[in-house]
Amino acid sequence: METITSSNQAIELEDKYGAHNYHPLPVVLARGEGVFLWDVEGKRYFDFLSAYSAVNQGHCHPRIKEAMIEQIGTLTLTSRAFYNDMLGPFEKYITEYFGFDKVLPMNTGAEGVETAIKLARKWGYERKGVVENHAKIIVAENNFHGRTTTIISFSNDSNARKNFGPYTDGFIRIPYNDISALKQALKEDGVVAFLVEPIQGEAGVYVPDNNFIRLAKEACASENVLFIADEIQTGIARTGSLLAVCGNCTCEGPCERQDTYTKPDILILGKALSGGFYPVSAVLADNHIMEVIKPGQHGSTFGGNPLGAKVAMTALEVVRDEKLALNARKLGRMFRERMQMVVDKYRVAKLVRGKGLLNAVVINDTPESSTAWEICMKLAENGLLAKPTHGNIIRFAPPLVMTEEQLHECCDIIEGVFSQFEK
Template sequence: METITSSKQAIQLEERYGAHNYHPLPVVLTRGEGVYLWDVEGKKYFDFLSAYSAVNQGHCHPRIKDAMIEQVGTLTLTSRAFYNDVLGPFEKYITEYFGFDMVLPMNTGAEGVETALKLARKWGYERKGVAENKAKIIVAENNFHGRTTTIISFSNDANARKSFGPFTDGFIRIPYDDIVALEQALEIEGVVGFLIEPIQGEAGVYVPEEDYMRKAKAACAAQNVLLIADEIQTGIARTGSLLAVCGNCTCEAHCEKQETYAKPDILILGKAISGGFYPVSAVLADREVMEVIKPGQHGSTFGGNPLGAKVAMAALEVVRDEKLAQNARKLGEIFRNRMRKMVDRNPIAKLVRGRGLLNAVVINDSPDSTTAWDICIQLAENGLLAKPTHGNIIRFAPPLVITEDQLHECCDIIERVISNFNK
């Protein structure tokens, strides 16, 4: 392998040999620990993206690392052609952790979404009695559930769709956070599911009305339609509760008695479920839904492998034991309060929104401008890594292990850069 000695060299190699399917900030990272990252020249940064919320537990958490090392030396992969002695304990652990009967383990977030779509359709045909090949699933505008062919079929992101058709049928797109639109769509014949992000992260951290998910759950139940929650980015304590569908719940684990909890019929998890160490995703549902899947109808060579299962259990233990949901809830309030004061005195910043430690600052410029990107470049120069989304929105999502002192230091950086920024 070629030895990297400079950021310039690493960037040139990626540009020459890698597909240009991302537009990264010009920072080449080589090491991470907790809330910090270091580039190849040794410069230290605060991480305020958390690998799109995959490292909620912080970079290279020692407990997760130890679990991975132990399992790597024992058994990594059997495929599902055989049983192994880790998958069963993982399935018991995660179903009890989130309050569901059964789980179907996969690897990536997009695989989790595809799994949930197949599950909902099959349930619709075999349990609800929808005519074969007539099932429809409701989705929200500005959704982001991945980039497979099926998923981009119901996206309204022109860049994600252009030149990738023909697309998959069977989806109805409605406005986000619009209960009336949902109720009307649920009346359409053949609807089997409503796929929704409880908070739209990639779209710019759009937080719906506080009772939106609860009302959506009730509307779906009234029409015998499955509520499918994509918590790949918002789950695992990111929004200040274990799941975003928990609303303002302040407990450490799921609690069906909490009035704001809208238990989905299908829950999709990924990213931080493994703390950034290994690709793991999971689709959870109760028995009446999950048991429609039979042998040979869905699977993955790596899905449910012992290495991923062991890592995921350790990652979820860290979230519980270190009370990361509580930390995200407390520090999120501090962050938004400071950012709101900054917005009040800086015309370049338009507004702040979010929940827990998933937040965004909207820049007062066109989405077609480079202003948000240029601000992120200056943030990096000052030791903080964040990334724009949708042109004029900067998402701020640090690892949930960040301390209050560290958060204030980061707020100082953000305020200083935005206050001194000149277009």
């Protein structure tokens, strides 16, 4: 293996030997701990992206690391041709943790979404009585659920779709946060599910109206349609509650006694489910939905492997024991207050929005401009890593283990950089 001695060397190797399917900031990271990352040359940065919310528990959390090391030395993979001694305990733990009857474990977030789509269609044919091959799933405009062929078929992002067709049929796209449009779409024949992100992260951290999730679930229930919540990015305490569909619930887990909790019919999890150590995703549902899946109809060689199961259980324990949802809620309010002061003070920023520690600042320029990218480059120079999305929006999402003192230090960096971009 070639030893990396400089950032330029690493970048040149990726450019030469890797597919050019990403456009990263020119920072080559070599180490991480908690809220910090270090590059090859040893410069330290605050991480304000958290691997797209996969490391909510912070980089290289020692408790998760120890669990992984222990399991690596015991058993890593058996396939599902046999039982293993970690999967059952994991399934019991995660279903009780989130309040569902059953779980179907997978690996990546996109696999979780594909699993939910298959599950909803099969439920529609076998339980609702939809004519086979005529099931329809409602989705929202500007969604981001992954990059598989099926998923990009219902995306309206031309960059994700162009020249990857032919596309998969069976989807109805409606405006996000539009209950009237949802109710109208629900009246179409063959509708089996509504798939939605409680907050649209990749689209620029769009937070819907406070009652949108509740009204959407009620509308779906009235038409015998499944409500599917994609909480791959918003789940696992990121938005200040264990799940974004928990609303403003102050407990550390979903609780049906809370008026703010809207229980999905199908819940999709990923990213922080493993704390960034290993790809683990999960689809949760109650028996009347999950039991339509029979042996041989869906699976994965790695899905439900003992290493992933052990890591995921420990990652969830960390979230609960360290009260990361409460910390995300508290620090999120502080961050938006500080950023609102920046928006009020500097013309380069025009809007701050978000929930918990999933936030965005909209730059006062066109999506085609390079301003947001240039700001992120300058932030990196000053020791903070963030990334633009959709051209003129910067997403800010640090690990949930961040302290108040660290947050204010980061806000000082952000304000200092924004002040340099005044027109």
